[in-house]
Amino acid sequence: MFGVRKNNSRxxxxxxxxxxxxxxxxxxxxxxxxxxxxxKIYDVQAQVAEMRQNARAAMDMMMRDIRMAGYDxxxxxxxxxxxxxxxxxxxxxxxxxxTNTTTTALNxxxxxxxxxxxxxxxxxxxxxxxxxxxxxxxxxRLSPSTASDFRxxxxxxxxxxxxxxxxxxDGTSAGVISDIREVRITLTARTALPDxxxxxxxxxxxxxxxxxxxxxxxxxxxx
Numbered sequence: 001m002f003g004v005r006k007n008n009s010r011x012x013x014x015x016x017x018x019x020x021x022x023x024x025x026x027x028x029x030x031x032x033x034x035x036x037x038x039x040k041i042y043d044v045q046a047q048v049a050e051m052r053q054n055a056r057a058a059m060d061m062m063m064r065d066i067r068m069a070g071y072d073x074x075x076x077x078x079x080x081x082x083x084x085x086x087x088x089x090x091x092x093x094x095x096x097x098x099t100n101t102t103t104t105a106l107n108x109x110x111x112x113x114x115x116x117x118x119x120x121x122x123x124x125x126x127x128x129x130x131x132x133x134x135x136x137x138x139x140x141r142l143s144p145s146t147a148s149d150f151r152x153x154x155x156x157x158x159x160x161x162x163x164x165x166x167x168x169x170d171g172t173s174a175g176v177i178s179d180i181r182e183v184r185i186t187l188t189a190r191t192a193l194p195d196x197x198x199x200x201x202x203x204x205x206x207x208x209x210x211x212x213x214x215x216x217x218x219x220x221x222x223x
Contacts, residue, residue, distance in 0.1 A: 047192060051210050058134050069082055080095050090122055117139065121137040125152065138150070163187075169179055184213070195207070
């Protein structure tokens, strides 16, 4: 007759299960914390990259346009010039082209500055949300047969400051528009959202900032 074999195997005790759960939760918590930290770093880097890209694109556009200030190959009388030279904005004109299809010299300079992109202004606009953006005001035409009209186009968001200074050929400050031979721009952009882990040493807030400076010589003003 066979005897009954005693089974000595046993399951986990309650204490062992609780210890395993605690260890698992600790590991999951560490992984989650690491993920949150990495995500915050990524978000900050993405904001900084966007801020710098906006600032550089805005500066490049302004430099390209301002460099053409005063362009007027017709020059009878000279229509291209700097119209407004303020500390926070600039307005200038160029005689680029004609777009009226009834003319025989399409796309050649004419005797006015009423065509698209021939009268341009740059300045900062404050939105109702408090956000500031760089805008470009220029003439646009809906069709070749319609008159051009001024339109405001946002160029870059979160542009905190924009400053212009105007100089003579020798680098000294230009007191009147006719003496301007050099335009210097300082532009400061900031991130769209604050970074709680960062404090600006000057503003004492949590926004990161990026400042660009440029010097433009509109050579057509010499003509």
